[in-house]
Amino acid sequence: MSIAMPLPDAQTLAKRVSIVAAMRAIVPGEGVIDNPDALRPYESDGLTAYRQPPMLVVLPETVEQVSAVLRWCHAENVKVVPRGSGTSLSGGALPLADAVLLGMGKFKRVIEIDYADRVAVVQPGVTNLAITQAVENRGFYYAPDPSSQIACSIGGNVAENSGGVHCLKYGLTTNNVLGVELVLMDGEVVRLGGRHLDTSGLDLLGVIVGSEGLLGVVTEVTVRILPRPEAARAVLVGFPDAELAGACVAQVIAEGIIPAGMEMMDRPAIHAAEAFVNVGYPLDVGALLIVEVDGPVAECNYLIEEIARIANENGAVTSRISRDEQERLAFWAGRKAAFPAVGRISPDYYCMDGTIPRRRLPDVLRQMEQLSEKYGLGVANVFHAGDGNLHPLILYDANKPGELDRAEQFGNDILRLCVAVGGVLTGEHGVGIEKRDLMPAMFSETDLKQQQRVKCAFDPGLLLNPGKVFPTLHRCAELGRVHVHHGKLPFPELPRF
């Protein structure tokens, strides 16, 4: 519990009653929640270690209401925290005591589907899976598939640039969104992108996706939909250790194959998953790979044999190719149940999300073992092997004094290690509050200030989702200054050029 949020503003807290009244004038009926008991369900998101009831919750239903809420809050200097389905694992939607929590859950309409040009226009509260369900009877789907896809909203996916097990081949949210309607903090409604590719001018859409609710509130999203692949096949391969499994992954890619999914689990994760779902995972291996290919039947049949060959060349000790859909789903059942399975062997677990260059995997796993000993906490690893995205699950017991703090320190060390080997703090879960204070491990002060100036271009009052992503809040006026030392510039005549 080491992450501090900005101190609540006493003036804002003092005028809570008038804020509630103003919000009720904009969003009538039950769209404004101020009863403390009713606020409780909103006090955290998927990062449940952190809880803070919001000052009040506003649930608008129209873009006009969103605009009016933001305009009013902007004028009155009241902070706003946007929220989709509240499944963020990094605390992106953690409320603030002095902020309006703006819930977008009532924006649930699929507005239009255009099969000829392969786009769907939806409201932000539509769940990720509901987009696929809306188009699947015509043979289409929406590709990014974060594991929370039955619950997470597309608006939240845009905010977090969500990924999933298939993003090596199909991209993250940002590669599958064509346009948004966005309300800025001052209430202005803008449209970025649209139904065509590559807008001229700056790609503002590109910076909105993944901005973690700090730049604007999305009220409509246009996404690409793809034809559903004809078939999918998977192979389950066991290796004596992660090093050999990693070499197999590298060779698969070096031979020109981009699998739809390529997941690795280490021994603790394999054992936990097998004990939970009994799908026949080999228990005497050090690392397990699930490699899935999708596409035309002929392609799947060819590639799955190629992958099995590469696995054997790299020291696989067990190898099973799915013979039918049931067996393919069984391979996945253990992987998909890995988190709850770990939840059975440990009272609590903490899921990390760093990405590393894949070639550094053996080294990183070794150092992670040392850290595990140092902190006296176990760790199980599941890993999006294709793109180097690690999900170490740190095992701890929140009821034991000090264990949560130790788990957080362990996690921070893992993320610093990811950065040290050339990787990043987060591959798909976002910075939120969780990795906020680690940002200086990856970015210099100059880098961070430059990112914050982008924030200032959208929200100069820093009212939208403050306390997230950036470890230090700089006032925009301060960031705008240009420093010239003693009025002198180096090389005034530039004779060297």
Add this chain to the structure above:
Amino acid sequence: MDKLEPRDAQDLCDIVANASQTGRKLEIQGGGSKAAMGAPRDATVVSLAALTGVVDYDPAELVLTVRPGTPLCEVEALVAAQDQMLAFEPFDHGPLFANELGATTIGGVVAAGVAGSRRVTAGGARDHLLGFTSVSGRGEIFVGGAKVVKNVTGYDLPKLFAGSWGRLGAMTELTLKVLPRPRMTVTMAAYGLDPRAAHAAMACALGSNADVSAAAHLARGITLLRVAGFAPSVEARCEGLPGLVREHCALHRLDGAEATDLWREAATGAGLRGEVLWRVHLQPARAPDLIARLEPLQPQWSLDWGGGLVWLALDSHGTQVRDAAIALGGEATLVRSPEAMRRTVSIFQPRAGGVAALEERVRRAFDPAGVFETGRFLGEAHADQLRA
């Protein structure tokens, strides 16, 4: 125009710091292959031609880090030697301005967001720029993104820099995602379709599970569908594709050399005759409407991206193409035109008021003094207006 050739990022910092003091405008340039785009301007060219070379390339990681002045053809040869490719298929604009091929740099095509036929399925430059190092208009070196394929740490600044035309900073290092090159590529062609029938055929093919990676149509009635991948898969899909599109057209297999030339024509607008060359991005279904509206002007045209990109060449110096694009919800970029036209018509379609103001604030976040505002794009020479 004077020209500076910095040797490294520190030189660039000095140049920018000096310019922000003197009010001199800087035009960041790679190989200069698109220098004839945009309004005539009085700016100091900062050529990145000396910043060349590969910093890191590990094919199995799918990541390439390279300096901006490296010629595109060298980068393509480098990755091709490992059976990989730049999947957004950037191309050289030289021939559109009667220049030789070869001047284009990797920094130039990324900064201009140049993408070829595969754009429709594989994404553009924006989707393949993972990270960069840059010198901002403040004269500071900073990084955006990272050197791994999956990253959501901080704002996605690479998206802003791809297609920024050197208006936010001068990139000194780019990290790109590379992908395996298809082991086999086959082009299937249909003949005699009009634009609406061609759009329908392309939409059907791109929406089928035959995994068609590109679709284009030339005005003389040739529709192209590309099937790429591993041989057994390509053969099976080529067998199935005619049945999938049979309501729209019959398909014929083209030989490789002929297909390569036709794809180049569709992707680059090369071969279209006319003093003025436009490219319009719009919803693919509206491409036939655009062509119908402009028919009185007798433009030469071609379609790529399944219809989402329309190249139009004509001799009219008016803005009828842009007006038609706006009416159909698209955007028209003025690629080639006589100097007189470029003085008054911005190469980029002006954006709606709120978006234009937002864009200006974002530019100011990187370039507070307008060092990179040369007047090339009209309507954004804010610094000049302030001084006047």
